[in-house]
């Protein structure tokens with residue numbers, strides 16, 4: 004995970020509240036086996052609408068999403084965060100986030116910063132009056148700068164520390180890699196390992212004997 | 224300090240104690256991987272430039288999506304094929320051992336670990352699959368994890384975990400003839416409910432559990448998750464050691480002695496304190512079947528479909544009404560009168576060699592009921608080969624059943640083995656959720672013996688209903704079939 008101290012990018016006003024994870028990314032995209040390339044799935048239901056904010060040239064390259072309250076409610080799918088990140092978003096500003104979404108964001112390096120709703124309204128106005136205005140988010144100072152407006156935001160200390168250090172869960176655990184190695188050194192040698200592979204005597208594998216597929220009493 | 228079995232295994236794996244409410248960091252001995260829950264975990268490693276820390280403690284198999292017919296041809300369904308090909312590529316790239324379709328040790332991940340002797344007492348075992356609890360039958364602490372945790376284990380061989388509570392489930396006495404370990408666990412879930420085990424590791428103990436074979440114990444631990452539990456465990460004993468001895472990855476020589484000595488200490492101390500305790504009398508049990516759409520909606524086969532108006536609890540009443548409607552049943556209808564369309568014998572719950580043997584003994588020389596389709600799907604390719612070496616496949620074919628290749632198959636219908644809408648099955652698997660075996664499909668969970676008797680009679684039946692006068696068949700090999708050999 005990259006270290007995050009400050010970010011400047013185009014702000015995108017999303018004047019909607021209760022944007023749930025199904026709206027961020029519909030369930031049909033969950034069948035994919037990849038973890039990247041979800042940018043096309045972001046807000047899929049709205050992207051066909053030419054009026055939708057991300058379809059307007061000024062906002063297209065945005066990286067700071069300014070959303071209404073209760074962003075990220077619904078299912079626990081991590082894909083919602085992947086889709087936002089893949090599109091290029093680094094920060095989401097809102098007055099309230101769903102807990103699971105906020106947790107998932109912190110783990111993936113997306114900053115979910117909580118602002119007062121009146122500050123959100125203020126920023127929306129600026130972004131709509133002058134589309135393409137950049138926003139600077141300073142994680143160290145916990146402030147958002149948009150045009151000449153500077154407002155504070157909230158983020159919990161632990162998440163802030165992790166983002167500033169660039170540590171995901173795995174990165175955190177790997178800080179204790181010496182302890183893991185010491186534990187491994189003390190493991191009994193007879194504990195099983197999958198490698199080198201040990202096999203029972205080899206056998207030739209053919210398909211099971213041919214079967215006639217019967218169809219049961221299938222109700223019409 | 225006195226401890227429970229689960230606490231002993233936990234304590235032996237703490238890499239780093241969490242302070243101030245932070246979780247403990249636990250070492251993982253064995254990480255099993257399959258095609259459905261692993262792709263994004265491997266991709267995460269790739270994106271972060273991380274290797275798999277211990278490929279030698281990791282094992283991959285293909286099971287959920289594999290077809291059970293035409294396994295030598297490309298997989299027709301593209302989603303299934305992509306998932307399996309992705310697993311193969313990831314295994315090759317990260318140096319993970321994989322048992323692919325066509326390999327003798329391909330099969331359901333919870334069968335492959337034990338059959339190779341990789342699942343051993345006192346280990347921590349994880350897999351991105353809820354039925355990982357199966358491995359607890361060996362006295363291992365084994366539980367399912369999510370995809371982010373899969374990535375975490377691949378990268379670090381550890382998991383940060385908050386401690387759990389412990390529940391002792393004691394089953395006294397001996398099972399009556401015709402009742403099996405499947406009936407024990409269905410009765411337990413019916414008693415404590417599908418949420419009754421939430422937050423707990425269940426430890427099964429008592430005389431009835433001790434006298435079960437290893438495979439029968441796996442059936443019980445497998446379904447712990449259906450009671451909402453984190454894991455299920457059974458303390459290892461001579462039965463466990465006998466199962467393991469001589470398996471490819473079991474310790475040998477002096478190592479074996481050291482291992483057995485350690486394994487023998489893995490039991491809850493007499494004065495250990497559990498957070499909850501439950502006691503059951505095995506002699507009260509009889510064959511159980513589910514009538515509803517969760518594994519807790521089960522009753523003795525001699526019972527009838529519940530009458531919702533007689534259920535006091537409002538939530539349960541609504542749940543029962545909904546389930547009865549989905550299942551197409553009539554309140555008060557005797558369970559024995561329910562006609563089925565399909566009998567499915569397989570899954571990580573009851574697709575092992577002993578299950579197949581006991582079914583074969585029941586159906587031998589008989590014909591299946593007309594209009595019933597019978598699917599027999601071994602849990603792994605090696606179980607299939609063993610069954611063929613013992614002549615079981617011919618018994619099934621003569622009976623009119625379909626003999627298939629190994630995999631999860633109709634347990635969840637990710638491959639073409641599915642129920643049609645409205646179709647009713649008696650299934651030896653573990654979940655009877657709406658649509659689990661195919662959209663609109665109706666599932667009754669049963670033991671292998673009930674499945675066999677049902678396939679003969681066409682209605683939900685116990686072995687006793689066949690009135691053969693013979694003792695109830697067990698899972699021992701058939702002795703009078705030509706060509707008997709071990710594969």
Ligand code: SF4
Pocket residue numbers: 286287331332333352354570571572630631634635652653
């Ligand atoms: S057999 Fe069924 S329960 Fe077992 S691993 Fe496969 S899908 Fe899951």
